[in-house]
Amino acid sequence: MMEIINSKHWIEWLLIVAKFAFAFVPVLFILLLIPMERRGAGFIQDRQGPNRSYFWLPYFGRIRLFGWVQNACDGLKLFTKEIYAPNGVNKILFALAPAIPFVIVLISPCVIPWFAPMVFTMGDQVVRVSGNTVDSEVGILLLFGLSSLSAYGAVLAGWASKSKYSLLGGLRTSAMTISYEVCLGLSIMGMLLMVGSFRIDDIIAWQEAHVWGIVAQPIAFFCFLISMIAETGRAPFDVAEGEPELVAGFHTEYGAMQFGLFYMGEYSHIGINSILVACLFLGGYSVPFFSQTTIQANMGYSLAVLCGVFILLILTFLHMIYRYSRWYKTSAATNKTVILREYSLYKLLGWVAIPALAIIGVASALFIHPEFTLVDGKAVYGLGIAFGTALIQILVLLVKACFFCFVWIWVRWTLPRFRYDHVMNLGWKVILNIALVNLVITAVVAKLVLGGN
């Protein structure tokens, strides 16, 4: 046992354990996705969306956080409701089914690289920590395998509920998972063929060296995106829970937190899939136009630019707040004093954050001068620089993923639901064939141009 412990530096063990926290990132995406979905739906349908829930602060009054408080209300409602099972259901499977998608969601992000492998010096030792929790060479295959397992939750729920609607929903889910799993695998194969590895960090490194996947494989990108949306089972592909036909599909009989687990599983699945699309086709954690060595060599300026970006975002936010305030002041709204009081909090926070960020940015540009030691002809920096690089890369990855989260919501509220046979036709007759042809063409071109064997 001791030799296993001694084989790694203590900081490496610490980071390996700390990386398990990344399992919760897709779950945290729920916090982003629920307000995004509800207010985004409102935005697309030209209405407000739920923005009335608030908490109360002493001076500023009702704080609504632009509908963000709705998260807590939704969660509280689901948690406090009674867990209820109808008569005659299969008790064990009925209770087990909602847990399956949620457990899968917790273990599947283990192969996603959140930052480039950290290489740094600690004392006189060079430590290397990979960016993903499980540094396995099967990478993306593990992710696909796990995501195909998560459909068992819906299938078992449909069967255990002893309801015809639920059973039909479960049947449709299993049929759709099988169909779109094939498209998903085939559409990514062209990319894997060019990279020559299943590891997601290898795919990202290839994109850093050449071009982003969306440029190299545009057809595969769209096939992959459509299959991904179909696999999460969201509109326009939500035939498994189509309200006009099946009441609510496989979770008709569920309520309270059992329904909540399905709900959270679905949203976290969106989060994972967004991160995956960002990794495979949008360069993942790689910062556009800057290589990792440039960022590490100029860490101070990189952090200053990061602070500048944050300041810009806060200024945009403040501009929005001031415009709203001006509008409310002249309007005849009865609650305008309450809203203006609430906005004064946002203004205060914004104006405190901007100088603070400016000071941090200027200080980091002035005082951070990374020192490096040469190891095998490459500059290796200390722990702080490695953490800074990792921070920037995680933020870049999350920004790319958030964009795709919006794509999911955008698609959902733009397109009407497809009929079941249309979905199957699209999967088997259109996307599968396009993906196959794309794979063959990619193979031929890769053989001719890149000249591999």
Next chain:
Amino acid sequence: MLALIYFLILGVIAVGGALCVLLSKHPLYGALSLVVTMLSLAGIYGLLGSPFVGVVQVMVYAGAIMMLLTFVIMVLNGARDNRTPRFDKISLFVIPAIILMALMLSFLILRTPLVFNPETARGTVSLTAATLFDTSASGPGYFLLFEAIGLLLLSAMATAVILAKKKLGSPETSDSEEVH
């Protein structure tokens, strides 16, 4: 030592799942136990230093094939088979055959010297690829077999599409249900 503990846990789960497949009366429970067996087998493959085979096991068997089986059981409404007796006349032949095979296998396993090093990589991606496609190293046998199986599966898929089309007749209704 750690590998042995993992192996024992996974082995017990795998054997228990397989027993449940035999003993469960309802086909859906049988299918679910088979999924559990497949998953723990995948874990054992990973333990043997071949994560690629393990993940393919999860993807193909636990993910796709068992999902298809669950689909079929639910479509055919397997709940009717609830009253099938667990043992009948055929069991008189099946059970001795199983016991005989188990005895032979255990004899073989006990006789083979077990030299096992969990550190060796046996089924990594590059190793599998080299075995299958590097014809200069391992001979053309695997490569030819691989191509033949690929052709067989492709023709099977095309045949399924044609059969489904013929049965349903009209071009508008999809041949979806039968294809997968």
